[in-house]
Amino acid sequence: MKTYSTRAVDHPPAGRGGLPEDSRPSGMLRGVGEEAGHAGMTAQEIAQAVRSGRLSAGEVVEAALARARAAEDLNFLITLDEAGARAAAGRLDALLRSGGDPGPLAGVPVVVKDNILTEGLLTTAASRSLASFVPPLDATVVARLRRAGAVIIGKSNMDEFGMGSSNENSAFGAARNPWDRSRVPGGSSGGSAVAVAAGVVPLALGTDTGGSVRQPAAFCGVVGFKPTYGVLSRFGVIAFASSLDQVGVLGRSGSDVELAMMALAGPDPRDATSLPDNAFGTRQANGLEGVRIGVVTELSGEGNDPEVLEALGGTVAALEGLGAEVEEAELPASRYGIPTYYLVATAEASSNLSRYDGITYSRRIGENARGQAAVTMMSRGLTLGSEVRRRILMGTYALSAGYYDAYYGKALRVRRLISDDFERAFESFDLLLTPTTPGPAFPIGERSEDPLSMYLTDIDTCLPSLAGLPAISVPAGFTDQGLPCGVQLIAPPLGDSRLLRVAKALEEKAGAGFAPLAG
Ligand code: GLN
Numbered sequence: 310m311k312t313y314s315t316r317a318v319d320h321p322p323a324g325r326g327g328l329p330e331d332s333r334p335s336g337m338l339r340g341v342g343e344e345a346g347h348a349g350m351t352a353q354e355i356a357q358a359v360r361s362g363r364l365s366a367g368e369v370v371e372a373a374l375a376r377a378r379a380a381e382d383l384n385f386l387i388t389l390d391e392a393g394a395r396a397a398a399g400r401l402d403a404l405l406r407s408g409g410d411p412g413p414l415a416g417v418p419v420v421v422k423d424n425i426l427t428e429g430l431l432t433t434a435a436s437r438s439l440a441s442f443v444p445p446l447d448a449t450v451v452a453r454l455r456r457a458g459a460v461i462i463g464k465s466n467m468d469e470f471g472m473g474s475s476n477e478n479s480a481f482g483a484a485r486n487p488w489d490r491s492r493v494p495g496g497s498s499g500g501s502a503v504a505v506a507a508g509v510v511p512l513a514l515g516t517d518t519g520g521s522v523r524q525p526a527a528f529c530g531v532v533g534f535k536p537t538y539g540v541l542s543r544f545g546v547i548a549f550a551s552s553l554d555q556v557g558v559l560g561r562s563g564s565d566v567e568l569a570m571m572a573l574a575g576p577d578p579r580d581a582t583s584l585p586d587n588a589f590g591t592r593q594a595n596g597l598e599g600v601r602i603g604v605v606t607e608l609s610g611e612g613n614d615p616e617v618l619e620a621l622g623g624t625v626a627a628l629e630g631l632g633a634e635v636e637e638a639e640l641p642a643s644r645y646g647i648p649t650y651y652l653v654a655t656a657e658a659s660s661n662l663s664r665y666d667g668i669t670y671s672r673r674i675g676e677n678a679r680g681q682a683a684v685t686m687m688s689r690g691l692t693l694g695s696e697v698r699r700r701i702l703m704g705t706y707a708l709s710a711g712y713y714d715a716y717y718g719k720a721l722r723v724r725r726l727i728s729d730d731f732e733r734a735f736e737s738f739d740l741l742l743t744p745t746t747p748g749p750a751f752p753i754g755e756r757s758e759d760p761l762s763m764y765l766t767d768i769d770t771c772l773p774s775l776a777g778l779p780a781i782s783v784p785a786g787f788t789d790q791g792l793p794c795g796v797q798l799i800a801p802p803l804g805d806s807r808l809l810r811v812a813k814a815l816e817e818k819a820g821a822g823f824a825p826l827a828g
Pocket of ligand 1: 473
């Protein structure tokens, strides 16, 4: 187990993973501000450099595009939008020349998960059923990113409709983990995590229904933040399970994620579940003196890889060193998290995905088939992947008249118990701590034929999702094989900024200030 050190920044541990030597154009991967590179720069540094005129948005974007091309074999993007990115950078540079303010994310290159709508730019949710869908509008979060001066360079690879934990359920093939390309980057926001870990962009948008921002963040060694349900607008986000879906931010540091959140958060009249409160009005002070943190007993013992537990132990020591009081906390209903999540999520998915019938919506197959049922059967059967079809079947079953009470109804009652557990724990603690995942990134193919073992990787992350709570995965070191490990911190409703405060304090203590690059 290795923890972060300043030395680790810019060097993959143990010489494994990372971009292959031959795909490293010299001067591009490490050009922190020198030449046109930005790979080692934080979003804040880029925005400052662009606003002060030290770097142009055009230069930054060219470097990001070059890095994206160099890392192409990681298969982390579904669409690279070179023309759109150059045009946006050009507009920012023109605005700067005329004395305008391009915003707090001026010139910061970002990628957006491919289930978040981008006007005029292909948005597939990694599904064949949406393989040619070009949205007529931007999701609210995308509009806010653009307004803050960020430049979208592409749309990231993902598990189809967000259903998966490895990125292997993508119609465009699996993305690869930059620390070890024979392994998965996690999912479903795998491409976004890879983009940040490989230094293509300092910030990326993902979505998180049961862990899809936090789990790939842990597997790729970056920060992954899922806000309180309702803090970020879901308008223009392709629905998977509406009572769980949240947009989240991936970045290399807590401060960068905070910067993005300040631009993204806030009420949206176009999303009825968006909260009136904005938890991100001001930047948080650092320091953890007297903060009470509970390590969840049920999730931090048996069933975890020993190296993950070492990473957890290291984080506990670091938190104590920062003045936090760490004790054990209990979440007795946590053992029901996985079955509850997979009943609620599949039930909602079966309803949300009924629109992809080849008639009212999505790609149609079987023009000459007889009748609506035949067209729908062919369209759904041929354009939806096997995991998506499995979920629709499971969800439809759980909702069907004879089984509703026994499955869906029961899951809702257990969901309540899980929320109650959290409420009780937060009477004694300000924050809860768990591993983000029971193990580090697994080999591509290891679990793709075994849905249950895939589902089990969500054991820690699905719990705050069910309770609508904010949670963050922060890097906690590497295994001896050089694979990143993450730990998850969970806060009470609207305790979002508390999580970023802890992330920032841990980064400062580690010395580097941000996660190392995988290349
Ligand atoms: N891995 C979980 C699932 O497959 C979570 C996915 C997500 O958060 N979108 O449902």
